[in-house]
Each structure stands twice: as C-alpha cells, then as structure tokens.
Amino acid sequence: MKTRTIKKDKVNVITLGCSKNLVDSENIITQLRANDYNVVHDSNDFANIIIVNTCGFIDLAKEESVNTIVEYADIKSRGGIDKLYVTGCLSQRYKDSLEEEIPEVDAFFGTLELPALLAKLNADYRQELIGERVLTTPSHYAYLKISEGCNRTCSFCAIPLMRGKHISKSIESLVTEAKHLASIGVKELILIAQELTYYGLDLYKKRALPELLDALCAVDGIEWIRLHYAYPSKFPVEIFDTMARQPKICKYLDIPLQHASDTVLERMRRQTTRQEQADLIRYARTVVPDIAIRTTFLVGFPGETEEEFSELCDFIEEMKFDRVGVFQYSHEEDTSGYLMDDDVSPETKAERAGRVMELQQDISLEHNENMVGKTYKVLFDRKEGGFFVGRTEYDSPEVDNEVLVDAAADYVRLGDFAMVTITEAGEYDLQGKVVS
Secondary structure, three states: OOOOOOOOOEEEEEEOOOHHHHHHHHHHHHHHHHOOOEEEEOOOOOOOEEEEEEOOOOHHHHHHHHHHHHHHHHHHHOOOOOEEEEEEHHHHHHHHHHHHHOOOOOEEOOOOOHHHHHHHOOOOOOHHHOOOOOOOOOOOEEEEEOEEOOOOOOOOOOHHHHHOOOEEOOHHHHHHHHHHHHHOOOOEEEEEOOOHHHOOHHHHOOOOHHHHHHHHHOOOOOOEEEEOOOOOOOOOOHHHHHHHHOOOEEEEEEOOOEOOOHHHHHHHOOOOOHHHHHHHHHHHHHHOOOOEEEEEEEEOOOOOOHHHHHHHHHHHHHHOOOEEEEEEOOOOOOOHHHHOOOOOOHHHHHHHHHHHHHHHHHHHHHHHHOOOOOEEEEEEEEEEOOEEEEEOOOOOOOOOOEEEEEOOOOOOOOOOEEEEEEEEEOOOEEEEEEOO
16 A cells, blocks of 8 residues: 655745845744744755845845845746745835735745744744754854844934834843854854844843853854944944953944945935044044954935045045945835935936946955054855965955965865965955965
C-alpha cells in the first residue's frame, strides 16, 4: 500500500532596502524556524511560500519593491508558488492600493505586524525569542537595532509615515541581545536606528546613547561597536568623549548631513545650519583625532539652485569627509516637501550626484594615500578573486572601503582580526600585507 507524501512548506524571505529591514527579516526567520518552518533568505532555491520585505524610502526603492512583488505574483498566478506575503515599509504605506493593484498577494502586513504575519502562517509568536535571531550577515558581525521610528519632521522624508514615532529599546534588552550575539560568534556590533542620537529620550527622559555604549562595551566577546545614522541637530557631543574613552567603539560615525546650504537646510527642515554642522565635525575631530566621518547628501531638492549646490560642493571640499554617499531627491507624497514644486530636472539631479561623487573620489584617494605604510587592525569578511577582503575600524561593511590581502602571499581566517600594513591605495580600496 502506497502512502501519500505530504510536502513540507518552505519559506523564502526576500529582503529589500536597508539594514533595519534586514534585522526585521532575521526576526521573521527566527520566529518561523522556532515554529519548525524550513526558511531560507534571498535564496534561488525553490520555496513554495514567499515573503517579500519591502522598502519604500525613495522612488528607486519603491520601484524595486513593486517589481519584486509583481514578479512573484506572476509566478504565483502560473502555479509556481503557493503563497505570497508582503511586509515592510512599502506595505505599511501603500497597503490599500497594493491590495487593489496586486490581488495575487495573499496578505499585506505593516512594519510592526510580525505577530499577524506569523498567525497567517499558523505560527506562534514566541516572546521568549526577542533578542535572539538568526543572522543573515557573516557570523562575525551583526546589526543591532536600538530603536524604531523617528520623531523628526524633515520635509523630504517619509520614514515616520512608515515606521511611526521613535521608540527606544531598553538598555537591559539590548545588552541581553548583544550577549546572545557574542555567544554565537559576533565580534562587531553595528548600531542602527532611524535616528541614533534620539535614543533614550522616551524611556529615560534624556539622550542615553553614551550609557548604552558603556553597557555594550562591557559585553565579553564584542570587540568593535560601530555607530550608524546619527542626526546632527542637538547632537549629544558626550558621545565623542565615550568614543575616545572606550577602545571597543570604532572611531567612526555615520552622520547624514543632507546638505550644506542654509537655505536648502531650512527648506528641508533640518533644524541646523552649515556653520553648526562644520563646528560639530571639527569638535568630533578634536576629541577623537582619528575619527572617520561618513555622511550622506541629498541633491536636487525642490528649488536647489546652482549656487546652493555649489555651496554644498565647497563644504565637501572644506570638510574632507572620509566617506560620502549621495541620493537624488525623490518627491514623496504626504511629506511637506511634496507641497513644493519638484523643479530640478532628473538630468540635473543625476549630473549633480555625479559631481559630488567625482569630488569625493579625489578626497577619498588623498585619505587612502595617507594610510600607505601604516599598520591597522583589520577584520576579514570574505575571500574573493584571490584576495582576503577585510575592513579597518574606519569602514562599515558593504558601503565603505575595503582592504585586500593577496591570498597567495598571506593567510588569514575569515571572521578574525589581523594587523595589516597598507602597501597600496586606490580611490576606494587598499592593499596590504599581514604583519601579525
């Protein structure tokens, strides 16, 4: 007598967007695996259930998210998969219209609706798993999300519409999570939030990032702590004192400034000025002389004139940032900027973005050439094309410079630190030789 084989469900979680979305996906995977689901992440392997974790930050991200949903909706309509679920920022913001336009999707969920998503899959939300998660990054580094949401009112940004108001996680819960991550081999914590410096105001009635950093530095096994996404207005400068005092904190700060023209900053509602930004960067470099500053600028904001853009370029040349990223303005409905005339042409936005990166390329080369002959502690992430590829404390994964070591001449273990003397420098990458 033949027995019928019951096919076990397999779930593929597709992550689009930023590291904050990645942490959300890791929590989805952790919860589903605790419910005995077979779950993979961004995999080409066959899975009969797809969960798309979307991004809705700017036009290009929204387009990628919609295209991904439509691609899997088409596969589902042809019988290639059984179920399709959508979560994340785009789903939070446009749920009603997406349900109407893409009816093949079985259900849409917002950014804070993980329990509802799990219930749809007949899975229990395990409260005891909070702070524990499966990593999709290399096992030696992990993102640590210290808060949700944002209370800022920048005129170009739709994040508060998708992520809600700022909610800090407690220091105790974050230390517990950090200890778990250290226990599974994580050596580098990358602190992320929509707005890092606002941390603690809701829970402790004060900006408590320095206290959190001290608590995380006490966790055994964690060797690097990196800070991402700090807001320049009313910046708690005691963070720099903590950075200078605590050797585990990387001499690195990601602080998106967005612009340097006072008139553009005012239209953006950034609550800061060019002079205040310059003073903050100079103060940071005084307290932490070797700090690497990463920033992001937004070009093509409504009304941006050539003169205002030139002010930005002059500022970049003056401040000589270590790392720079650039976005082209995206006209986001329901933001205050949407009420302005999106009068900078797409061609001009692209041209200005290119000019910023060309300018930064020369600055980056100058910084890198100054590193030649010096020795740095390097954390190695992967092996690629005959090279071991790592990073100094001045570089975050995937977005910053890398150090290449010839695998034919030197050997290092992935996920380990080694001291490397820099021998060659390019605009964005370095080459070096292991010395210990």
